[in-house]
Amino acid sequence: MxxxxxxxxxxxxxxxxxQATPSLMRTAWLLTGSTEAARELVQAxxxxxxxxWHRVRADEALAYTxxxxxxxxxxxxxxxxxxxxxxxxxxxxHHDSQRADxxxxxxxxxxxxxxxxxxxxxxxxxxxxxxxxxxxxxxISVGAVKSAASRGLASLRxxxxxxxxxxxxxxxxxxxx
Amino acid sequence: xxxxxxxxxxxxxxxxxxxxxYDSIDPTEVIGEGRRVVRRRHRTQAxxxxxxxxxxxxxxxxxxxxxxxxxxxxAHHSPTEPSQASVVFNDLSTNFNGVExxxxxxxxxxxxxxxGAVTYTFNDxxxxxxxxxxxxxxxxxxxxxxxxxxxxxxxxxxxxxxxTHLTDIGVRGGTGGSTSDAKPLPGTRYQAFxxxxxxxxxxxxxxxxxxxxxxxxxxxxxxxxxxYSTDFVGLGRGPSTLVAxxxxxxxxxxxxxxxxxxxxxxxxxxFGNQVPRVEMGRLDGKNSQxxxxxxxxxxxxxxxxxxxxxxASHPLQTAVxxxxxxxxxHYTGFFAQFVDKTPxxxxxxWLTHISWTDPGGQxxxxxxx
Numbered sequence: 001m002x003x004x005x006x007x008x009x010x011x012x013x014x015x016x017x018x019q020a021t022p023s024l025m026r027t028a029w030l031l032t033g034s035t036e037a038a039r040e041l042v043q044a045x046x047x048x049x050x051x052x053w054h055r056v057r058a059d060e061a062l063a064y065t066x067x068x069x070x071x072x073x074x075x076x077x078x079x080x081x082x083x084x085x086x087x088x089x090x091x092x093x094h095h096d097s098q099r100a101d102x103x104x105x106x107x108x109x110x111x112x113x114x115x116x117x118x119x120x121x122x123x124x125x126x127x128x129x130x131x132x133x134x135x136x137x138x139x140i141s142v143g144a145v146k147s148a149a150s151r152g153l154a155s156l157r158x159x160x161x162x163x164x165x166x167x168x169x170x171x172x173x174x175x176x177x
Numbered sequence: 178x179x180x181x182x183x184x185x186x187x188x189x190x191x192x193x194x195x196x197x198x199y200d201s202i203d204p205t206e207v208i209g210e211g212r213r214v215v216r217r218r219h220r221t222q223a224x225x226x227x228x229x230x231x232x233x234x235x236x237x238x239x240x241x242x243x244x245x246x247x248x249x250x251x252a253h254h255s256p257t258e259p260s261q262a263s264v265v266f267n268d269l270s271t272n273f274n275g276v277e278x279x280x281x282x283x284x285x286x287x288x289x290x291x292x293g294a295v296t297y298t299f300n301d302x303x304x305x306x307x308x309x310x311x312x313x314x315x316x317x318x319x320x321x322x323x324x325x326x327x328x329x330x331x332x333x334x335x336x337x338x339x340x341t342h343l344t345d346i347g348v349r350g351g352t353g354g355s356t357s358d359a360k361p362l363p364g365t366r367y368q369a370f371x372x373x374x375x376x377x378x379x380x381x382x383x384x385x386x387x388x389x390x391x392x393x394x395x396x397x398x399x400x401x402x403x404x405y406s407t408d409f410v411g412l413g414r415g416p417s418t419l420v421a422x423x424x425x426x427x428x429x430x431x432x433x434x435x436x437x438x439x440x441x442x443x444x445x446x447x448f449g450n451q452v453p454r455v456e457m458g459r460l461d462g463k464n465s466q467x468x469x470x471x472x473x474x475x476x477x478x479x480x481x482x483x484x485x486x487x488x489a490s491h492p493l494q495t496a497v498x499x500x501x502x503x504x505x506x507h508y509t510g511f512f513a514q515f516v517d518k519t520p521x522x523x524x525x526x527w528l529t530h531i532s533w534t535d536p537g538g539q540x541x542x543x544x545x546x
Contacts, residue, residue, distance in 0.1 A: 010208050013204070013207075013208060013211075014204035014205070014208065017202060017204040017207055018204060021199075021201065021202050022199070025199040025202075026194035026195065026199075027194070029194055029197055029199070030190060030193070030194050035197045035198070035199055035200070038199065039199065039200050039202065042202060043202055043206075043207060043210075046202065046207045046211075047207055047210045047211045047214060048214075049211075050207060050208060050210075050211025050212075050214070050215075051211050051214045051215050053211075105189075106186065106189040106190060106193050107193045110190075121186075122190070125183065125186050125187050125190055126187070126190040126191065126194065128187075153182070153183070153186070156182075156186065157182050160182070160185075
């Protein structure tokens with residue numbers, strides 16, 4: 001590859017970074033719960049994408065990087081989780097009916113889910129991927145996606161500050177009284 | 178069909194993710210690091226570095242406090258990572274049954290690639306640093322680990338970089354939890370690792386480490402302790418490797434199913450007169466993915482499993498276990514992995530009896546508890 005080709009490729013990649021970073025950062029934040037960790041995760045994913053940029057199609061670059069991001073997060077989680085099984089699962093946080101804001105609550109509750117459920121919930125309900133697409137991103141079966149989504153939703157539904165059946169309209173913001 | 182809760186969740190996720198003030202990412206920085214990755218990859222390919230045979234030489238076994246105390250940055254300050262052969266682990270903590278155990282504020286591991294000298298620096302949360310020394314073989318392939326004075330819950334070490342499934346042996350499951358992390362030491366064939374245990378007895382029980390090298394051979398941290406292994410076909414993408422370390426009374430399965438975690442378990446029985454075996458079940462939705470595996474004497478044939486009442490029978494794969502040099506050990510391994518559709522999982526034992534024909538032609542049977 002000539003010097004001119006490289007320069008052209010880097011210009012295209014730089015433009016992609018600027019365009020894709022906000023979306024990737026939000027996904028990473030939902031997966032990690034920390035802006036610092038999200039930034040590290042996005043940066044590491046973009047570096048990996050750069051190394052493969054010659055074979056990444058422009059219209060699939062965001063999806064490619066998101067796949068790298070989720071799987072990089074998986075690797076990190078696996079490494080940090082260690083191998084020891086624990087006798088008892090940690091207690092789930094108690095329902096707090098005084099919590100006022102769904103937006104804060106959903107981030108906190110998301111962090112209580114097991115990692116795989118968290119990834120599936122984020123990809124299905126934030127990234128709006130189909131079950132099939134989620135399975136492909138995570139390298140698992142559609143059945144495993146359905147199972148993780150079902151369990152993740154059940155946990156969130158139970159812990160949400162107000163039973164969903166009582167909600168009068170979707171997508172409400174602000175306080176729950 | 179979406180229900181109201183799912184709609185609510187979608188809206189809340191979008192709203193929540195849009196709130197934090199994210200730092201920007203500099204494309205130039207990403208491109209620079211990306212170029213370095215590409216260069217490293219090309220260099221590795223050019224050198225034809227592949228599947229190096231690890232030579233196990235345990236040296237500098239226990240890192241003890243050398244008494245050196247250095248002036249340290251404030252406790253809240255993380256040191257920057259030097260460019261070569263140094264890594265830092267920050268804010269080490271672990272949680273077990275709601276009890277939070279904190280380690281040092283940070284641990285830095287420095288490796289001199291030329292000499293193999295290892296220096297651990299522990300920084301407490303008041304800003305004081307202490308150092309400890311150890312060493313590994315400069316060319317790669319050895320392991321060293323230990324615990325620093327004043328941190329009885331922490332094990333820190335250096336292991337070969339290609340090692341996977343690095344597993345601590347001797348720690349009793351169910352008595353505590355642990356958090357682990359590992360990072361490659363740049364420019365070397367080593368990685369640094371830390372493990373913070375929720376109880377100090379885990380550290381005192383620790384007998385050593387076992388891992389798979391780049392060629393898939395199973396190694397131990399003690400040159401006099403052999404590991405024996407063989408691969409089976411499980412439900413995961415890769416092979417399920419049955420690993421036995423008789424001197425450490427340990428039997429486990431290295432099984433990367435591509436979705437969650439490596440499975441490790443202590444063996445039931447001993448390597449004496451019982452049939453050692455591991456049974457592991459993972460509830461996945463309505464079904465359980467069950468693994469049963471264990472050891473029979475060498476030369477066992479006609480191996481027949483007997484499962485718990487109500488369970489379907491699943492045939493066992495059998496194979497001879499070999500050491501890292503390919504020499505056959507004294508064991509025939511058996512293995513089965515299958516899906517059990519019992520709601521909420523079935524209590525073990527799943528494999529209740531096993532029978533086989535010994536080399537003398539006699540039929541043998543063992544009850545598994």
